[in-house]
Amino acid sequence: MTALLEVKDLKVRVEEREILHGLTLTVNPGEVHAIMGPNGSGKSTLSHVIAGKPGYEVTDGQILFRGEDLLEMDPDERAAKGVFLAFQYPVEIPGVTTWNFLHTALNAQRKARGESPLTSPEFLKKVRAVAKSLNIPQDMLKRGVNVGFSGGEKKRNEILQMALFEPAVCILDEMDSGLDIDALRVAADGVNALRSPERAMVVITHYQRLLNYIVPDFVHVMSKGRVVKSGGKDLALELEASGYAQFEDAA
Amino acid sequence: MNLALAKNETGRPLSDSFAVARDRLPGTGKVAEARSAAFDAYDRVGLPHRRIEDWKYTDLRALMREVLPLAPAPDAAALKRAAAAVKLQAIKGARRLVLVDGAFAPKLSELDGLEKGLAIRTLREVLEGGDAALQTQLFTPDSANPLVALNSAMMTDGVVIEIANGVVLKQPLQVIHVATGATPAAMFTRSLLRLGKDAGATLVESYIAADGAKVYQAHDSLVVAIGDNSRLDHVRLVEDAREAVNISSAVLTLGAHAHFNTFGMTSGAAVSRYQATIAFAGEHSRVETNGVNLLNGRQHADTTLFMDHAVPHCVSREVFRAVADDRAHSVFQGRIIVRPDAQKTDAKMMTRALLLSDDAEADNKPELEIFADDVTCGHGATTGALDESLLFYLRARGLSEKEAQALLIQAFVGEAIESIVNDDLRELAIAAAQRWLEARS
Ligand SMILES: Nc1ncnc2c1ncn2[C@@H]1O[C@H](COP(=O)(O)OP(=O)(O)OP(=O)(O)O)[C@@H](O)[C@H]1O
Ligand SMILES: [Mg+2]
Secondary structure, three states, X not given: OOOOEEEEEEEEEEOOEEEEEEXXXXXXXXXXXXXXXXXXXXXXXXXXXXXXXXXXXXXXEEEEEOOEEHHHOOHHHHHHHOEEEEOOOOOOEEEEEHHHHHHHHHHHHHHHOOOOOOOHHHHHHHHHHHHHHOOOOHXXXXXXXXXXXXXHHHHHHHHHHHHHHOOOEEEEEOOOXXXXXXXXXXXXXXXXXXXXXXXXXXXXXXXXXXXXXXXXXXXXXXXXXXXXXXXXXHHHHHHHHHOOHHHHOOO | OOOOOOOOXXXXXXXXXXXXXXXXXXXXHHHHHHHHHHHHHHHHHOOOOOOOXXXXXXXXXXXXXXXXXXXXXXXXXXXXXXXXXXXXXXOOOOEEEEXXXXXXXXXXXXXXXXXXXXXXXXXXXXXXXXXXXXXXXXXXXXXXXXXXXXXXXXXXXXXXXXXXXXOEOOOOEEEEEEEOOOOOEEEEEEEEXXXXXXXXXXXXXXXXXXXOOOOEEEEEEEEXXXXXXXXXXXXXXXXXXXXXXXXXXXXXXXXXXXXEEEEEEEOOOOEEEEEEXXXXXXOOOEEEEXXXXXXXXXXXXXXXXXXXXXXXXXXXXXXXXXXXXXXXXEEEEEEEEEOOOOOOOEEEEEEEEEEOOOOOEEEXXXXXXXXXXXXXXXXXXXXXXXXXXXXXXXXXXXXOHHHHHHHHHHHHHHHHHOOOOOHHHHHHHHHHXXXXXXXXX
């Protein structure tokens, strides 16, 4: 079986400084991986490099998506192939309605895959159903992308996109930050609803609590740009109790 | 009249051309005299160049080089091509008035069933007729501006629209300028809109090219008087051929408690200049002007606005957005004068430019001259590139680079387009912006 996502000995620099020092991670279809680790350990950097954000220099290693070299692809190509990143800090785009953005994005992905575009009514139907399942009010879709959204609303908007685009691998960068308990449960339910034998999730979080809702198959601890420990879901409980100090030296 | 003009820096050979053309130009007696005087005023300066302050960024001697010979009247084939081009600009419910190669085209226009209180004549009729007062009004624009003077000398046709007191038109008036010329030529048009008291109207002006029209010059001017308590909504869209020149001037005056809302967008023409003077002649009036330039290649577009606050208690708002790609050059000059009597003036001007390439240029020249002490005036300007983090967010969601840029450009100009009140006209402007965006991808 080819892995869905394989990060092999990845070294990444930002502005002449190495942030990831040889990171390896293998994600198979159907799996849920959690990545935990202290602030600044490189979790978002990893997610950005996977999504194709400019400004990162990969000096060594590989990222393969279904065996294909992901680093050779433009960000939109990756998205169309099924790579999705729910951003830790989703940006605000004034003047572009959420509605228009979602429709344009979905059709761009469909076009890249050689599928026919969704008409407005078809899209409307689809987005309404998804929004409803995530408790997202319709009027949020009429507003500018993330403009004036609360922190929780921004995160829910990310999950909405994930549900709409139906990606193969979902990287969720701190989707729990800024969510209250109820919102967290709704968002986690949304994520769980997308779990399937073909799809994989990489959940980046600081808190074990999220992992009560989205139960991972594997937990990885990142420190200073490397995975320093991997284990089952109990590793998260262990971390909650003892903190990261034990890994600081290992890195 | 197909006199080839030497590419002389002073534009002087035009005088021969004027001498030849004058017999073809409508109007005799006082009108002909006014034309000659205007021509002399133009001829003293010729095409303006960068050493003339007002033309610092738009050196017509370099950009335009010469004034082309007067376009011949359109023949049947030309009218047919014009009709096809006009179709694309159709807006439902508008009264269409079409000028082809500078001549009013009755067959393409709708002159029947004029609402009560609405009168429409052609410029030619008015110049050839005996309405001296109206003729004088037609010559009001300032001949100190050489291109206005040239237009006064050469104006061939246009529409003269009068709206009586108390009449609020439901149908927008849509003036479409179509160029069909297969051979390089210039057209000179002037239109007038007189809005009585307590009246209302919507005016759309579009500048387009029929299939095959490439190198031409559209010289247009507009004279507008908005009466007390009246409102004019105005949209102008310049979608001329990419090798064409468009030089348009407007002089607008507002009575008391009047309202003028105007939106202009230039996405066509190689070289264009829109110069408008808006004068407040009555108190408690309001003007909103919104402008957009969408430029790429080597396009050069200049918008020069002069807001003249001569009386108290008036409000003006100017919002201007420029998008320049490749080696394009956008110019915005906004001059606001608040004269000594114009207390309680509230005048603001905001320009933003978006540069999509390192070689694109946007010049912004605000000029505030304030001679009254109890006023609120201000201006601001920003210039920048597209936000990388927004671009990446969109690309991470599957949009190609061009698609992501297009969405952000739409958003950037959207705020100005939103100022158009009439839904159909807003759609027309959005469609024009869309055409520009699609052409670049
Ligand atoms: N664009 C950048 N320029 C300079 N340094 C950067 C840049 N992006 C990230 N870094 C640095 O890289 C390191 C890793 O940052 P990253 O955001 O990946 O950490 P993180 O694990 O996601 O942290 P957090 O838990 O706080 O979200 C940090 O030291 C950060 O300052
Ligand atoms: Mg982070």
